Amino acid sequence: MARVAKLRIWRGDASGGQLHDYDVPWEEGMVLLDVLHVLQATQAGDLAVRWNCKAGKCGSCSAEVNGKPRLMCMTRMSSLDTTQPITVAPMKTFPVMRDLVTDVSFNFEMAKRVPAFKPPPRPPDGKYRMMQEDIDRVQEFHKCIECFLCQDVCHVIRDHPENKKVFAGPRFFVRYAALEMHPLDTNDRRELLKEQMGLGMCNITKCCTEVCPEGIKITDNAIIPLKERVVDEFFDPVRWVWSKVTGGGSKEG
Amino acid sequence: MSAVAPQASPTPIAARAPQRVDAWWVRPVLTVIVLAAFVVYATWAGMQNAYYWADPYLSPFYSPCLAANCAHSDVALFGDWWKWSPAILILWAPGGFRLTCYYYRKAYYRAFVWAPPACAVPDARAKYYGESRFPLILQNVHRYFFYLSIPILVFLWWDAFRAFRFADGFGMGVGTLVLLANAALLSLYTLSCHSCRHVCGGGVDRFSKHPTRYRLWKRLTVLNERHSQIAWVSLFGVALTDLYVRLVAMGTIHDLRLF
Ligand code: SF4
Ligand code: SF4
Ligand code: FES
Ligand code: FES
Numbered sequence: 001m002a003r004v005a006k007l008r009i010w011r012g013d014a015s016g017g018q019l020h021d022y023d024v025p026w027e028e029g030m031v032l033l034d035v036l037h038v039l040q041a042t043q044a045g046d047l048a049v050r051w052n053c054k055a056g057k058c059g060s061c062s063a064e065v066n067g068k069p070r071l072m073c074m075t076r077m078s079s080l081d082t083t084q085p086i087t088v089a090p091m092k093t094f095p096v097m098r099d100l101v102t103d104v105s106f107n108f109e110m111a112k113r114v115p116a117f118k119p120p121p122r123p124p125d126g127k128y129r130m131m132q133e134d135i136d137r138v139q140e141f142h143k144c145i146e147c148f149l150c151q152d153v154c155h156v157i158r159d160h161p162e163n164k165k166v167f168a169g170p171r172f173f174v175r176y177a178a179l180e181m182h183p184l185d186t187n188d189r190r191e192l193l194k195e196q197m198g199l200g201m202c203n204i205t206k207c208c209t210e211v212c213p214e215g216i217k218i219t220d221n222a223i224i225p226l227k228e229r230v231v232d233e234f235f236d237p238v239r240w241v242w243s244k245v246t247g248g249g250s251k252e253g
Numbered sequence: 254m255s256a257v258a259p260q261a262s263p264t265p266i267a268a269r270a271p272q273r274v275d276a277w278w279v280r281p282v283l284t285v286i287v288l289a290a291f292v293v294y295a296t297w298a299g300m301q302n303a304y305y306w307a308d309p310y311l312s313p314f315y316s317p318c319l320a321a322n323c324a325h326s327d328v329a330l331f332g333d334w335w336k337w338s339p340a341i342l343i344l345w346a347p348g349g350f351r352l353t354c355y356y357y358r359k360a361y362y363r364a365f366v367w368a369p370p371a372c373a374v375p376d377a378r379a380k381y382y383g384e385s386r387f388p389l390i391l392q393n394v395h396r397y398f399f400y401l402s403i404p405i406l407v408f409l410w411w412d413a414f415r416a417f418r419f420a421d422g423f424g425m426g427v428g429t430l431v432l433l434a435n436a437a438l439l440s441l442y443t444l445s446c447h448s449c450r451h452v453c454g455g456g457v458d459r460f461s462k463h464p465t466r467y468r469l470w471k472r473l474t475v476l477n478e479r480h481s482q483i484a485w486v487s488l489f490g491v492a493l494t495d496l497y498v499r500l501v502a503m504g505t506i507h508d509l510r511l512f
Contacts, residue, residue: 008271010271019271064271064373066271066273066274066275067271067272067273067274067373068273068372068373069372069373084274087271087274089271092373131459131460131461133460133461133467134458134459134460134461137460153372153373155368155369155375155376155381156381156383158373158376159369159375159376159381160376160380160381163381180458181458182458183458183459183460183461185458198383198385200383200384200385200386200390201381201382201383201384201385202383202384203358203359203362203368203383203384203389204355204358204359204362205359205362205363205368205369206359207369207372207373210372211372217478219359220447220477220478224355224447224451225447225451225455225456227393228396228447228448228451228452228455228456229451229456230393231393231395231396232456234393235393235394236396252456252457252458253457253458253459253462
């Protein structure tokens with residue numbers, strides 16, 4: 001049985017825009033992205049919406065549904081209150097290109113600033129070796145689909161755009177954590193994280209974790225461990241004295 | 254189809270994100286109520302300097318009791334010159350541990366500071382530096398409070414075992430169970446701490462070279478995943494333990510002897 005959803009969609013471009021109301025029929029089993037496609041096919045052929053996989057894996061269809069950042073292809077219509085209008089707006093943290101499509105290049109700039117993986121020289125037989133338990137922990141971080149919902153929800157840049165110059169954001173803290181915890185990486189990114197990537201600006205309020213469609217425990221498993229590693233190097237006088245005495249540095253092997 | 258009436262001027266970009274319509278404010282309101290109630294009760298109880306010892310039970314707010322004026326002194330580090338409540342000598346340590354706890358930081362930044370009050374709800378402040386500057390940069394001392402909380406736990410377990418020693422010999426009362434439960438909850442809280450997880454093993458990159466620390470880290474991770482729940486339960490636990498000892502000491506309720 002077809003039902004009718006009241007969609008309230010933000011339409012506009014960099015110069016401004018407004019919410020438009022549409023009544024769109026939907027059926028059991030549909031996700032919000034399906035309904036937008038129906039809308040595109042029947043009433044608003046020029047509606048700009050980015051999508052690709054419709055399976056929650058490409059990270060393209062991020063938007064704000066009833067004020068909450070989420071993937072439209074993973075938002076079942078049956079999970080929404082369809083007796084009320086459903087608001088769909090572009091991600092707030094990034095500049096709008098058109099309608100629901102935003103320019104997420106901030107993230108690509110931040111990606112370029114991550115110091116690359118740096119393995120030690122190869123052992124004599126030319127083979128690197130890692131044990132399973134050494135890399136188990138970073139697998140979680142590799143699940144990231146770069147939907148940038150975490151970047152969108154993070155109040156550090158969402159409500160304070162001026163911080164974009166000095167804050168890498170949760171998606172990249174995940175990336176930094178994957179590298180810092182890697183058993184074969186020899187780079188030390190702790191000073192960079194503290195001084196230029198704004199790790200200290202994160203106040204661990206966990207909104208990034210709440211919106212991550214991959215269920216990555218961004219705050220608990222990436223950000224807080226990175227903060228602790230920064231403490232090892234910069235805020236722990238006992239460890240500092242100990243590293244001077246032993247000459248070992250504050251980084252653990 | 255019905256487009257909304259055209260507006261006189263286009264919606265400013267900043268206003269383009271419609272607000273959440275769900276009851277996002279419930280959580281911060283509850284957090285404010287519970288945390289404020291706890292702080293008020295703990296401060297009041299700590300300043301009472303009375304009814305914290307109901308033989309053989311010692312209130313956790315006064316443990317270890319470090320002054321000579323204690324109703325039941327553990328180690329009298331502070332002599333007769335200390336005239337004030339002995340709780341003052343110790344409460345700052347567990348208080349600081351909770352104040353700098355990663356989980357409580359989340360809770361009070363959201364509920365009290367509104368930075369942000371809930372996800373995707375605007376932050377209350379115009380300028381924001383987070384924990385990158387004074388004073389919040391001091392949150393980085395958290396691991397030292399973790400270290401301090403370990404000897405305190407030893408005393409709390411000692412109090413719990415001493416709660417089996419009644420004037421007429423070995424026994425067990427409801428208070429004994431209360432003190433045991435409190436020591437267990439506070440131990441779980443301490444062991445599930447993020448700094449604990451880090452210093453015990455999280456800081457290591459090659460777990461295979463540190464098998465003991467790896468095993469420890471794995472176990473602590475299981476606890477750490479429940480740190481927020483444990484934080485609340487142990488907060489209620491410690492306040493109720495003080496209340497129980499207090500009411501018994503005041504004679505308001507009678508401690509039931511189990512054997
Ligand atoms: S936990 Fe930190 S990084 Fe994540 S959303 Fe909150 S402030 Fe941003
Ligand atoms: S960490 Fe999660 S929310 Fe952030 S970009 Fe990756 S998948 Fe998306
Ligand atoms: S369309 Fe690929 S994640 Fe939604
Ligand atoms: S006690 Fe909560 S993180 Fe340490």
